[in-house]
Amino acid sequence: MATVHTPPEDVEPQRRSGLIGALSRFGRTSAEAEPAAAPAPPRPATVSSARRLYDRIGDFLFRHSLELTPLNFGAAHDVVGDINQELINAVSKSLLEGEPISNAWIERFYGERPEDGLGSGKLEDIANSVEAELGRCIALIGQSGTAQKEFGDALTSEIATLETTPAQTLSRVVELTRKMVAQTRSVDQELRERREQAQTLRSTLRTANRVANLDHLTNLPNRRAFEKHIRDLTAAVPRSQKPVLAMCDIDHFKKINDAHGHATGDRVLKLIAKQFQEIAGDFCFAARFGGEEFVLLFQDTSMEEAAAEIDRIRTGLLERKLVDKDSGRPLGQVNFSAGIAELDDLADVHATIERADTALYAAKNAGRGRTCVAA
Structure with missing residues (x-):
């Protein structure tokens, strides 16, 4: 039977403690050798101008x-x-x-x-910046992982020679560790900076996207958001019932502005927008189309049901006694006209808008305050 010679019990621990002690001493020496953090630089003069x-x-x-x-x-x-x-x-x-x-x-x-404004081009630029920053983060993570694997492989190789050349091996391990620590610190610092930049850009993108799709006065989606909604519908699974599109326009809105001022006109726009906002949901998308004009898109709703819903909103408006809060003068009845049409082809929504617009002007010519259905 072959005899396996083992070192005395206290030799191996001494060897390990020597290696670990050297590495720990190296760690302490490195930390102690690092220069003290430089004092924060004085705030630049541009801060005061930025505050102004x-x-x-x-x-x-x-x-x-x-x-x-x-x-x-x-x-x-x-x-x-x-x-x-x-x-x-x-x-x-x-x-x-x-x-x-x-x-x-x-x-x-x-x-x-x-x-x-924040058009699609600017939003795309921000999105590209976010993607680029995230790509750099991923690359840095990969770089860090590769460096760690290389360090592990090199350390395994060096430890294999520990018994034959302990002093040289220890020196090479210390050098490898020093390089790994420096590289890890550099990668971690850059990764933190990239991550913070990506988070900032992502937040900017969310804000920009919301702002670009929102009507800032009424808080309804704007025309751009409406057109995006149509594109999303085009890509969705088709439904058995055609959507119904309604164009709504406030009656005599110029007279309200002329008689009571634009601030009161803004409040009227907000009031009517709120009525449309209350019915918006899974079956209805409401948006401000521009000026005093709004667009409603009904899904899973017949022409008769859409017309009845619009008339219900109109009746509720007519029952309200509106007063100009600045002057105390009554505004009189605030009303709107509407034209509705079936959306035959999602790929050609502009044709349906024109048909609904024609019905809207028919409602205006017939005395306003009513809903007309496109032929």
């Missing part, structure tokens, strides 16, 4: 009684920061003519210039 800009933006918003929406913040920034000269000129012109700068005024300004 922030205060001026707030002053603009509160001076004009604007709601704290992303669109209004952007407009205030462009005005007080001398960034958008066209907007600055338009604001000056309106104030000289006695027209207040209201939520609706800013909405109209940007609505007439869609390229100034």
Whole structure:
């Protein structure tokens, strides 16, 4: 029988403790050798100018009684920061003519210039930035994993030579460990920075997407969101019943603005939008189409049922006694006309909108305050 010689009981622990002790000493030495954290640099002078800009933006918003929406913040920034000269000129012109700068005024300004808003191109840029940052995070994680595997393989190889060349092996293990620690610190730091950047971009994307699809005055989806909803329906499983599209337009809205001012007109828009918002859900998508015009898209609903739902909203409006809260004067009855049509082809929704529009004008010509069905 072959005899296996084992070292005395205290030799192996000494060898292990020597290796571990050397590594732990290396760790302590490395930590102690690191320079102390540099004191925080003094705040740059630009902070005070940024604060002044922030205060001026707030002053603009509160001076004009604007709601704290992303669109209004952007407009205030462009005005007080001398960034958008066209907007600055338009604001000056309106104030000289006695027209207040209201939520609706800013909405109209940007609505007439869609390229100034958060269009699909800008959203795509933000989405691409998020994707790129996440890609860099994934690459860094892979890089860290590869480095750890290489370190493990090298450490296994070195330990195999521990008995024959303990001093040299220990030196090489310490060097490998030093490199691994440095590389891990570098990767971890960059990974944290990339992750924070990706989270910031992701949050920006969510906000931008919400802002780009929301009507800032009424909080209803806007026309862009309506068109996206149609595209989603086109890609969905077809239903047996055709959707019903309704175009609704507030009657005599210009007279309300002229008689009571744009602020009251804004409140009327919000009031009617709220009625449409209350019926929005799985079977109805409601959006502000532009100006005083709204669009409703009913699913799993017949033409008769859609017309009845619109008439129910109209009846509820007519029963309300509305008063201009600024002047105390009664507004009279606020009403709207509607035209409805079946959406025959989701791929050609514009044809249905034209048919519903034709029915809407028929309702206007017939005396307003009614719903007409497209032929």
